[in-house]
Amino acid sequence: MYRVRFPHETTLCVIHMSCVCETCMFVNTATTQEDQIISTLEQNRVAVIVGAAGCGKSTRAPAAILRHYGATTSAIVSEPRRVAAIGLAERVASELGEEVGESIGYQVRLHSKPPKPPGGSILYCTSGVLLRRLQSNPGLEGCTHVIIDEAHERDVNTDVTLLLLKRALDINAALKVVIMSATLDTGVFTKYFNECPIVEVPGRTFPVEVSYLEDIQKRFGLTLPYTTEMSNKEDGRPQVKCQEVAELIKAVDRKEKEGAILVFLPGWSEIKLTKQLLDEHYGQSSMHMILPVHSRLSTTDQAKMFATPSPGIRKIVLATNVAETSITIPDVVYVIDSGAHKENRIKDGTGTASLETVWVSLAGAKQRTGRAGRVQPGHCYRMYSKEKEADFVPHTTPEILRIPLVQTVLDCKSYAPHEKIASFLSQLPEPPSDKSIRFAVNDLVELGALTPSEQLTRVGSILSSVSLHPRLAHSVLQSTILGNVVAATYMAAHCSTHTELFWNAADRRD
Incomplete structure (x- = not known):
């Protein structure tokens, strides 16, 4: 069932959809939802697709465009991260029964497998690659569709890309633009491309139970004094005690049923120390798979998080906010959220950039929670109090x-x-x-x-x-x-x- 609202005549449209996981998007209403996207693009040059993280919009929407427009399709999908661009290209190619490099390809810095003409094609790339194309080809001549994924992250490249795409629409009459977001804060996008009607495509989700710091300590009989102190501070930046994070991971491993554990940590130093503590505890255990995920790791190492372990083996993924959006790990049932992430900010007095650890936004916390239970009910353990959460900003400030x-x-x-x-x-x-x-x-x-x-x-x-x-x-x-x-x-x-x-x-x- 769809709710369509047309406030006035316009050339734009917003599609709002939420679903449970990458693999189940469009299940039951596959034809209807794909037709809704295609009909929107047939009548409008710009569309905004909104769906919860992991709903499958990154894979199914481009594939729907390729199926409909066929050999005339030349689409570019921009992703904020290398691992997402490569992983999504591989996923879509697999679903189409192809190898990467046929109708589906990717291009990231220093590594590419472009699709082979003739015939319709989809190229997944990073935002930097798309910006370079816009620099040399301002109208993106020869391109039929541009899809900006994870636009809600609002990094500098995304904002500048939106500006250049707005100009490209005036140059290239055949170009259509799709903006995809995982949060409901789409006002900035719809306003930027003029006020537009809203089409909602509801979906179903599995329930995710949320436990805060006090409940966590009671549930597992833990004492986390440093984390409690950080949570009770009225102001100031968060500091993560890796020893206490490791204790919670071990408690969840001991007492909870099978299922992967995804742990959100602010940076590489915390990931490295937490992994070291877990390695010391589990030793050479063949029953645990501990995987760090960070942008400084190779794409091959990062891709290990998608591997499904044998029954009885607990997968523990230690990640930054790279796992918050863009990518979905289907077997994650438990999420441990430190509540912290790193942001580039201007350093007072010097005007230089400083990578600082800060509390996540409410939208970010919701995204992290949504990573639990993609295929079954899940549980999110938030290492901060409900009172601290009330102080979080609604959305991350745009990087610009x-x-x-x-x-x-x-x-x-x-x-x-x-x-x-x-x-x-x-x-x-x-x-x-x-x-x-x-x-x-x-x-x-x-x-x-x-x-x-x-x-x-x-x-x-x-x-x-x-x-x-x-x-x-x-x-x-x-x-x-x-x-x-x-x-x-x-x-x-x-x-x-x-x-x-x-x-x-x-x-x-x-």
Whole structure:
């Protein structure tokens, strides 16, 4: 049953759907839901699809477009992460009975298996790859559909992509755009592409029981003093005690039935320490599969989380918010949520970027909970109190509003070389402040990347082509003159990957 609301004439539409898991989307109403998406695209050039994480929109919506439009389809699906782009391409190809590289392909940095023409095709790629295409082909000529997945994450690349796609629609009359989100906060997207009607496609979900910190301690007979102290603080950033996280993991393993455990931790140092504690406890046990998931790991290592263990073997996945959206681990029954994640933010006083550990948003906590019980009822253990949760912000602040804009401004000159930067950025869904734009422009003028009139210099062109922050790229460029390239390259590589200098760095922080 659908509820369609048309406030007035428009060229846009929102499709709202929720379901239980990747494999069951469109079950029972498969033809109806696919037809609803196709009919929306037939009548409109832009659509917003909203469905809970894991409902299958990332795989089934592109496949539905390919089935309907056939050999004329040339679709691009943008994903925020490499592992999602590759994993989804493999999944869709498998469901179509193909190998990756036939009608379904992927392209990420330094690795690609593009689809082979002729015939319809879907290319899964990262947002950076799509931005490069828009830079060289502003109208995306030859492309019929662009799908922006996980748009609710609101990273800088997504916001800039939306701006460029809005312009591409004016250039390429054949282009259609689909924006997919896992949260109900779609107002910013519908407003950006003019107010639009809403089509809701309801689905069913398995229940997920939620336990907060006090209930967790009673349920398992645990004492978690440090976690309790962090939860009771009225303000300040969260700090995760890995020993207490490990204790909860062991308690869930001992007392709960079979099912994978997904643990959300803020960063690599916490993942590494927690894995070390679990390895020491379980030793060489063949009954436990402990898998870390982090963006610094290879795609092959990250893909291990999708493996289904033999009966009786407990899979424990230690992940950052990379597992919050984009990817679905079907056999997860238990989620342990530390309540923390890392965000890039402007450091007060210096204006530089700082990767800080902060509390998740209410929407993020809901996403994490939804990862439990994709195919059966699940349980989420939140390592914070209900009172602390009441202090969480509703949604994560868009990245463009909380980071230095030096890299963004330099990239913008590549997309729109003849426009004033403030004018270009003012057209984003939620523009940054004039102060942050001026700070970034002045920084680039000081580096010699921009002229005072905001024209891109030769140095700026070189810096924009290097996959490093402009200041790091400038230091490497300067080192070629001074004759110390190796040392500068090592330092730039270290700074760009946020590698810790000390093995106990997490414990050394305040």
